[in-house]
Amino acid sequence: MTEIRSEFIEQAKQLTRNAEVLPSGNDGGIGELAAKLQYAHDTQKPLRIKLGMDPTRPDLHLGHTVVMRKLKEFQKLGHKIVLIVGGATAMIGDPSGKSETRPALTKEQVDKNANTYLEQMAKVLDVTDAEITNNADWLHKLSFMELLQLAGKVTVAQMMTRDDFAKRYAEGKPIAIHEFFYPLMQAYDSVAIDSDIELGGTDQRFNTLLGRDIQTAYGKKYPQLVMMLPLLEGTDGVVKMSKTYPEHCISLTDSAKDMFGKLMSIPDNIITRYFSLLTDVGKYELETMDKQIETKAINPRDLKMKLAHLITEEYHGKEGADKAQEDFINVVSNKGIPDDIEDIKIDAEINILDLLVKLNFVQSKGEAKRLIQGGGVKLDGEKILDMSLSIPSGLNKVLQAGKRKFAKLV
Amino acid sequence: MTEIRSEFIEQAKQLTRNAEVLPSGNDGGIGELAAKLQYAHDTQKPLRIKLGMDPTRPDLHLGHTVVMRKLKEFQKLGHKIVLIVGGATAMIGDPSGKSETRPALTKEQVDKNANTYLEQMAKVLDVTDAEITNNADWLHKLSFMELLQLAGKVTVAQMMTRDDFAKRYAEGKPIAIHEFFYPLMQAYDSVAIDSDIELGGTDQRFNTLLGRDIQTAYGKKYPQLVMMLPLLEGTDGVVKMSKTYPEHCISLTDSAKDMFGKLMSIPDNIITRYFSLLTDVGKYELETMDKQIETKAINPRDLKMKLAHLITEEYHGKEGADKAQEDFINVVSNKGIPDDIEDIKIDAEINILDLLVKLNFVQSKGEAKRLIQGGGVKLDGEKILDMSLSIPSGLNKVLQAGKRKFAKLV
Numbered sequence: 001m002t003e004i005r006s007e008f009i010e011q012a013k014q015l016t017r018n019a020e021v022l023p024s025g026n027d028g029g030i031g032e033l034a035a036k037l038q039y040a041h042d043t044q045k046p047l048r049i050k051l052g053m054d055p056t057r058p059d060l061h062l063g064h065t066v067v068m069r070k071l072k073e074f075q076k077l078g079h080k081i082v083l084i085v086g087g088a089t090a091m092i093g094d095p096s097g098k099s100e101t102r103p104a105l106t107k108e109q110v111d112k113n114a115n116t117y118l119e120q121m122a123k124v125l126d127v128t129d130a131e132i133t134n135n136a137d138w139l140h141k142l143s144f145m146e147l148l149q150l151a152g153k154v155t156v157a158q159m160m161t162r163d164d165f166a167k168r169y170a171e172g173k174p175i176a177i178h179e180f181f182y183p184l185m186q187a188y189d190s191v192a193i194d195s196d197i198e199l200g201g202t203d204q205r206f207n208t209l210l211g212r213d214i215q216t217a218y219g220k221k222y223p224q225l226v227m228m229l230p231l232l233e234g235t236d237g238v239v240k241m242s243k244t245y246p247e248h249c250i251s252l253t254d255s256a257k258d259m260f261g262k263l264m265s266i267p268d269n270i271i272t273r274y275f276s277l278l279t280d281v282g283k284y285e286l287e288t289m290d291k292q293i294e295t296k297a298i299n300p301r302d303l304k305m306k307l308a309h310l311i312t313e314e315y316h317g318k319e320g321a322d323k324a325q326e327d328f329i330n331v332v333s334n335k336g337i338p339d340d341i342e343d344i345k346i347d348a349e350i351n352i353l354d355l356l357v358k359l360n361f362v363q364s365k366g367e368a369k370r371l372i373q374g375g376g377v378k379l380d381g382e383k384i385l386d387m388s389l390s391i392p393s394g395l396n397k398v399l400q401a402g403k404r405k406f407a408k409l410v
Numbered sequence: 411m412t413e414i415r416s417e418f419i420e421q422a423k424q425l426t427r428n429a430e431v432l433p434s435g436n437d438g439g440i441g442e443l444a445a446k447l448q449y450a451h452d453t454q455k456p457l458r459i460k461l462g463m464d465p466t467r468p469d470l471h472l473g474h475t476v477v478m479r480k481l482k483e484f485q486k487l488g489h490k491i492v493l494i495v496g497g498a499t500a501m502i503g504d505p506s507g508k509s510e511t512r513p514a515l516t517k518e519q520v521d522k523n524a525n526t527y528l529e530q531m532a533k534v535l536d537v538t539d540a541e542i543t544n545n546a547d548w549l550h551k552l553s554f555m556e557l558l559q560l561a562g563k564v565t566v567a568q569m570m571t572r573d574d575f576a577k578r579y580a581e582g583k584p585i586a587i588h589e590f591f592y593p594l595m596q597a598y599d600s601v602a603i604d605s606d607i608e609l610g611g612t613d614q615r616f617n618t619l620l621g622r623d624i625q626t627a628y629g630k631k632y633p634q635l636v637m638m639l640p641l642l643e644g645t646d647g648v649v650k651m652s653k654t655y656p657e658h659c660i661s662l663t664d665s666a667k668d669m670f671g672k673l674m675s676i677p678d679n680i681i682t683r684y685f686s687l688l689t690d691v692g693k694y695e696l697e698t699m700d701k702q703i704e705t706k707a708i709n710p711r712d713l714k715m716k717l718a719h720l721i722t723e724e725y726h727g728k729e730g731a732d733k734a735q736e737d738f739i740n741v742v743s744n745k746g747i748p749d750d751i752e753d754i755k756i757d758a759e760i761n762i763l764d765l766l767v768k769l770n771f772v773q774s775k776g777e778a779k780r781l782i783q784g785g786g787v788k789l790d791g792e793k794i795l796d797m798s799l800s801i802p803s804g805l806n807k808v809l810q811a812g813k814r815k816f817a818k819l820v
Contacts, residue, residue: 088554091555092555092558092559139554140553140554140555141554142554143550144498144549144550144551144552144557145501145502145550147554147557148502148588148591149502149588151586151587151588151590151591152586152587152588153586154586154587155584155585155586155587156566156575156579156584156585156586156587156590157579157582157584157585159587165566169566169567172567174565174566174567175565175566175567176561176562176563176564176565176566177561177562177564177565177566177569177590177594178558178559178561178562180561180566180587180590181558181561184587
């Protein structure tokens with residue numbers, strides 16, 4: 001066995017920040033990763049780093065950037081990013097017709113969504129240098145016999161070790177046979193693009209490790225390593241960030257103001273986690289922050305301000321971040337009311353719930369009710385409690401919904 | 411609902427002799443079967459009766475003829491037999507490489523075996539009037555998406571209701587994912603050939619009923635009925651007839667003498683079962699025989715003689731059956747030694763085990779040993795017990811192995 005030079009051990013250690021390498025061996029996978037890095041260097045063959053993209057969900061949020069930032073690290077070291085648009089899977093949808101979350105997309109929709117995805121991704125890494133592929137290109141070409149050969153590589157018991165399958169089977173909920181093919185297809189992608197490392201969220205553990213097994217079954221001597229990145233919590237610090245909870249989700253397309261405001265709303269206990277997963281702030285600085293928070297040597301609000309500025313700057317430039325920060329401070333110093341509130345003309349008397357929906361302050365009347373019940377809706381600073389309240393024309397008061405939404409009703 | 415005329419109720423009752431119809435409903439499926447028969451008659455559209463053939467096992471035995479005789483009944487009523495050579499499955503074999511019983515066959519081997527199969531089948535029914543198909547013709551053309559759509563029609567839990575899957579899963583034995591496709595393929599065959607009735611042994615219950623479900627999933631309003639035929643016991647009356655136990659298996663290619671002899675060896679308790687499953691003897695006659703055996707009004711040997719003659723005649727003609735019967739009687743009247751024994755010249759002293767193998771009386775020395783241990787090897791009627799016995803040249807005695815193998819050693 002070749003000796004691994006310390007340079008690559010160091011590089012591997014850097015790369016595993018925030019990440020879990022699988023298989024982890026006795027050293028957390030550092031040795032195997034370092035060996036791949038050294039081999040790539042010595043043979044002048046960049047590593048092929050795989051990431052699968054789901055074109056059915058093209059709206060990216062900060063949670064997605066955790067993996068993308070790791071890709072960027074590899075890219076900076078000269079390795080090749082291979083992005084796989086899951087076109088084959090997206091075009092199948094759910095043939096059993098039972099899942100509404102798996103609508104079948106047309107080829108055009110897939111292409112359109114993939115472009116949206118890449119545009120957003122370009123905010124984090126150099127997409128032009130990446131290899132963009134679509135797994136329909138090889139999966140749709142598999143013949144009947146090739147597909148069955150693929151299926152022959154895995155057993156039912158193996159599939160059933162995947163958490164969600166095991167859970168559904170135990171609960172007597174149906175699992176259609178074709179669902180076994182989604183992990184198989186993702187695994188076969190690793191064969192098709194000959195990946196050396198696959199990145200994924202911790203929910204991808206089974207699928208990515210299967211990729212390793214399938215590569216081996218198809219004769220690859222040194223199959224891919226897996227790097228699992230953590231799932232980012234939403235701004236409530238509890239549930240993982242997801243479009244399902246829009247109020248705790250920061251989209252890459254959010255305005256500078258929204259992004260900054262949402263970041264300022266995170267609980268203190270996840271400040272350094274956000275720094276670690278979403279910025280380049282170094283290990284020493286992170287430890288210092290942890291100590292400062294613990295000993296109350298610093299107001300957490302100041303750290304959040306720094307975090308919010310750093311991240312907002314990444315997506316909206318320095319000017320955008322400066323302006324967002326300024327606005328935020330104004331809101332706070334003006335007792336929560338900013339100075340640049342838009343005038344909204346009320347033409348005819350309107351119910352408060354309808355108005356909140358009309359202004360896009362909430363998504364539904366249900367949400368409006370809940371917000372009022374929680375005391376989150378105010379008129380000139382006074383809480384509204386009556387849901388049947390009618391707003392007349394020419395009221396000339398400031399309506400506030402939640403912490404950051406304002407309108408002057410005229 | 412159309413009223414079913416009694417003519418077709420009667421026909422359905424005739425056809426269900428020995429068979430179980432699924433779904434059985436409250437009337438054993440008679441009503442549904444009669445409805446199909448009547449509809450076929452009234453619309454002048456013969457029913458399409460499906461039988462799958464496994465080209466990996468082309469050697470047919472009497473057990474196979476139980477289903478084939480049922481096909482013949484439908485054929486006589488003017489319906490269409492559709493035989494499906496399982497080419498697609500045979501050409502896949504076992505991609506996991508774990509099953510030796512599923513070797514992958516080439517297209518040429520499949521065709522050759524299918525021909526052998528059909529030649530033997532022709533001894534029972536009119537193969538020239540049947541539609542011969544090969545499921546490779548449609549299965550190999552399924553695209554990736556069509557195949558996944560097919561897989562989407564069935565759940566893992568459904569598959570696991572198949573006895574052998576359930577058993578293996580419970581025992582922790584591997585089931586490769588592709589194995590789920592064998593029943594799915596067989597089921598899809600029913601869609602492809604648009605079958606009205608599928609025949610099969612009782613071990614085909616799951617697969618054939620799945621065909622019904624899959625036809626429905628693909629939009630067929632009146633999916634196929636299933637007719638399950640019993641598995642025939644071997645001549646020991648215990649284990650199902652199979653090539654695995656050649657001594658209890660009667661091949662369609664057996665000589666008249668062997669066929670007759672083996673049939674004479676069956677135990678009394680399965681005589682009427684053999685009559686019922688393997689001959690046209692009517693219901694009344696069967697009941698009479700049952701009574702005769704029960705009241706000892708007849709020597710069962712005489713009934714067996716009739717059975718053996720009937721069946722042997724079917725495969726070897728009247729002359730062949732007569733000759734076989736005559737030989738059999740001679741053997742018995744000569745205290746078990748027939749008169750037309752071949753002379754075998756012993757050139758040099760030879761061990762008894764080696765001699766038995768050389769004469770093809772047994773397949774191996776192991777079988778020879780077991781036969782001697784069981785007292786089944788005799789010299790001029792005296793049991794041989796010494797396995798190291800040497801047979802010299804010019805012994806001039808009759809060697810007997812088992813009940814029906816003889817040679818005069820000279």
